[in-house]
Amino acid sequence: MEPFTREQGVAAPLLSANIDTDVIMPKQFLKGIDRAGLDRGVFHDLRFLPEGGPNPEFVLNRAPWRDARFLVVGPNFGCGSSREHAVWGLRQLGIRALIGSSFAGIFFDNCQRNGVLLIELDQERVGEIGEWVSEAGSATLEIDLPAQTITLANGVVVAFDIDGLRKDVLISGLDAIDRTLTMSDRIERFEARHFADQPWLA
Amino acid sequence: MAPKTLYDKHIDSHTIRKLDEHGHVLLYIDRQVANEYTSPQAFSGLREAGRKVRRPSATLGVVDHVNPTAPRRTAEVADAGGARQVSYFGRNCEDFGIELFDILDGRQGIEHVVAPEQGFILPGMVVAAGDSHTTTYGALGAFGFGIGTSEIEHVLATQTLAYKKLKAMRVVVNGPLAPGVTSKDVIMALIGRIGASGASGYAIEFSGSAIDDLSVEARMTICNMAVEAGARGAFMAPDEKVYAYLADKPRAPKGEMWERAVAHWRTLYSDPGARFDREVTLEAGELAPMVTWGTSPDQVVSIEGRVPDPAGEPDPLRRMDMQRALRYMDLAPGTRLDALPITHAFIGSCTNSRIEDLRAAAGVLRGRKVAPGVRAMIVPGSTPVKRQAEEEGLARQFIDAGFEWRQSGCSMCLAMNDDVLAPGDRCASSTNRNFEGRQGAGARTHLMSPAMVVEAAIAGRLADVRTAHAANPEA
Numbered sequence: 001m002e003p004f005t006r007e008q009g010v011a012a013p014l015l016s017a018n019i020d021t022d023v024i025m026p027k028q029f030l031k032g033i034d035r036a037g038l039d040r041g042v043f044h045d046l047r048f049l050p051e052g053g054p055n056p057e058f059v060l061n062r063a064p065w066r067d068a069r070f071l072v073v074g075p076n077f078g079c080g081s082s083r084e085h086a087v088w089g090l091r092q093l094g095i096r097a098l099i100g101s102s103f104a105g106i107f108f109d110n111c112q113r114n115g116v117l118l119i120e121l122d123q124e125r126v127g128e129i130g131e132w133v134s135e136a137g138s139a140t141l142e143i144d145l146p147a148q149t150i151t152l153a154n155g156v157v158v159a160f161d162i163d164g165l166r167k168d169v170l171i172s173g174l175d176a177i178d179r180t181l182t183m184s185d186r187i188e189r190f191e192a193r194h195f196a197d198q199p200w201l202a
Numbered sequence: 203m204a205p206k207t208l209y210d211k212h213i214d215s216h217t218i219r220k221l222d223e224h225g226h227v228l229l230y231i232d233r234q235v236a237n238e239y240t241s242p243q244a245f246s247g248l249r250e251a252g253r254k255v256r257r258p259s260a261t262l263g264v265v266d267h268v269n270p271t272a273p274r275r276t277a278e279v280a281d282a283g284g285a286r287q288v289s290y291f292g293r294n295c296e297d298f299g300i301e302l303f304d305i306l307d308g309r310q311g312i313e314h315v316v317a318p319e320q321g322f323i324l325p326g327m328v329v330a331a332g333d334s335h336t337t338t339y340g341a342l343g344a345f346g347f348g349i350g351t352s353e354i355e356h357v358l359a360t361q362t363l364a365y366k367k368l369k370a371m372r373v374v375v376n377g378p379l380a381p382g383v384t385s386k387d388v389i390m391a392l393i394g395r396i397g398a399s400g401a402s403g404y405a406i407e408f409s410g411s412a413i414d415d416l417s418v419e420a421r422m423t424i425c426n427m428a429v430e431a432g433a434r435g436a437f438m439a440p441d442e443k444v445y446a447y448l449a450d451k452p453r454a455p456k457g458e459m460w461e462r463a464v465a466h467w468r469t470l471y472s473d474p475g476a477r478f479d480r481e482v483t484l485e486a487g488e489l490a491p492m493v494t495w496g497t498s499p500d501q502v503v504s505i506e507g508r509v510p511d512p513a514g515e516p517d518p519l520r521r522m523d524m525q526r527a528l529r530y531m532d533l534a535p536g537t538r539l540d541a542l543p544i545t546h547a548f549i550g551s552c553t554n555s556r557i558e559d560l561r562a563a564a565g566v567l568r569g570r571k572v573a574p575g576v577r578a579m580i581v582p583g584s585t586p587v588k589r590q591a592e593e594e595g596l597a598r599q600f601i602d603a604g605f606e607w608r609q610s611g612c613s614m615c616l617a618m619n620d621d622v623l624a625p626g627d628r629c630a631s632s633t634n635r636n637f638e639g640r641q642g643a644g645a646r647t648h649l650m651s652p653a654m655v656v657e658a659a660i661a662g663r664l665a666d667v668r669t670a671h672a673a674n675p676e677a
């Protein structure tokens with residue numbers, strides 16, 4: 001997993017509420033057994049016209065947002081199915097962080113597991129940042145994870161909260177399974193007790 | 203000791219160790235169900251790292267999302283991507299020692315129908331699986347939640363997850379339900395009330411006399427769809443009905459072990475005085491059959507209602523969403539829901555395709571026929587459900603009425619196989635998501651209970667099942 005420390009780039013506004021994982025990654029891109037080609041699938045029906053060409057209206061097809069590394073999103077972003085393809089696709093598109101007021105639970109965990117930083121702020125703040133990055137001239141921002149700040153193009157600094165464990169994992173980029181396997185003996189001891197208490201679970 | 207919620211009891215009893223002071227724990231996972239579409243990259247990850255599955259018997263593999271549901275069952279998946287997923291899944295289950303119900307298995311079906319039916323899920327368990335509707339298992343007093351593919355890999359390799367404890371919400375549903383109103387209407391009404399992210403960050407415990415009165419299968423419908431309110435887990439305290447449901451299931455404990463298990467399960471309830479972070483009360487008697495009008499499950503009204511007017515919505519963001527939904531659904535504000543003509547009717551999905559759903563659906567047929575011009579399909583939740591419905595004569599009634607009687611699978615719930623709607627089609631559906639394009643690009647979905655789907659299929663438009671019920675209270 002690619003570590004996240006300080007990242008600078010363009011942020012694109014996608015402020016509708018309840019953008020679901022069917023919209024982020026439509027089902028025709030879920031037929032793989034690997035992660036290939038999902039960069040084409042991400043927001044497919046918004047990015048491409050029915051005839052196949054890019055939709056010039058969609059923000060991610062316009063300068064400067066076509067190079068977006070961050071998204072500023074509406075409430076309950078990522079609701080719906082558990083498909084991690086949605087996050088793999090965002091990642092392949094070059095997205096490193098999302099700023100929003102609330103994210104769906106499974107999507108939230110999927111981002112964390114792929115090194116995509118989710119920043120939760122109150123809706124009013126998200127709206128302000130959204131407005132700011134909607135102007136081509138002020139679409140760039142910097143996210144400093146160790147310092148827990150977002151710096152907007154006008155120099156305004158917005159602080160954000162993140163719990164320590166999530167932060168450490170993102171900064172270090174460590175493999176989660178490796179980390180858990182260091183606790184193997186604890187898992188074994190737990191299992192022995194668990195199955196002794198409730199043998200029907202074994 | 204401080205009184206505990208049911209959720210506290212599940213999490214505490216599965217905590218291997220604390221990971222920090224902010225609520226993260228290493229959580230033990232008792233069971234996992236894997237499917238062909240969210241698991242491939244997890245198995246590839248194990249292969250690349252040279253890791254084994256820690257406890258193969260804790261995982262059950264079921265093919266359900268991409269398989270065809272044509273009336274004649276074959277092992278063939280016409281679509282190349284789907285076929286590759288099914289064959290890679292078969293190879294993974296074999297190589298890693300995981301039991302698999304493949305397409306031709308007599309126990310195959312939608313994972314959330316199959317796992318309870320087999321007794322694979324028991325009260326008190328913590329279950330994490332690569333599908334958001336894993337919440338279904340809450341009806342058995344298990345705590346189930348959906349995870350993504352990286353987490354599937356983590357569970358396969360370690361049988362654990364790094365987990366952050368949720369807040370607890372109690373939803374009390376005071377009964378009884380009015381005739382013609384089902385558990386589907388209860389959960390749709392709740393989603394309408396609290397919104398599509400109203401339970402985001404929460405685990406919901408359902409209780410109240412209306413819940414007690416429901417059958418175990420009807421409870422599953424509620425826990426299943428709670429994820430549409432954002433809940434990351436929804437459950438109910440197990441009771442005698444749950445034990446009766448499980449007693450004869452193939453994998454449930456038997457004999458003395460069963461007695462011990464039930465004695466333990468009787469301790470699984472929220473202690474009196476346990477603290478919930480949020481409480482919501484619904485009066486079941488006030489509910490009518492519900493239908494969605496929009497493209498999010500919280501865009502829902504009663505069948506007696508009308509399509510709402512965005513002009514009346516003060517919040518600009520929500521107003522925009524409503525306008526967008528109306529455009530997609532091709533609806534004008536003020537339209538009566540029961541005046542909307544349909545082209546398709548679909549009964550299926552892990553929300554509403556169990557035997558009781560099919561009985562309820564058949565119960566409102568009464569010899570009537572599907573309206574001309576409507577394509578109506580029934581996809582039973584599992585192969586055993588299908589067999590049973592055939593034995594009970596339900597299948598015959600559906601076929602005589604003009605429904606297609608198909609093989610089990612997810613089918614038109616998400617249209618990943620060849621059961622896909624065309625742009626502009628309007629479908630009365632017993633499924634759980636009315637997202638844009640869910641049942642096919644440009645297709646319009648109205649969610650409702652199975653009996654309401656039948657009523658719509660017969661009327662050729664959305665219709666109130668209670669009118670039919672009043673005409674024949676026995677039905």
Ligand code: SF4
Pocket residue numbers: 266267312313314333335550551552553611612615616634
């Ligand atoms: S029936 Fe629908 S909601 Fe249920 S598991 Fe299948 S695709 Fe998902």
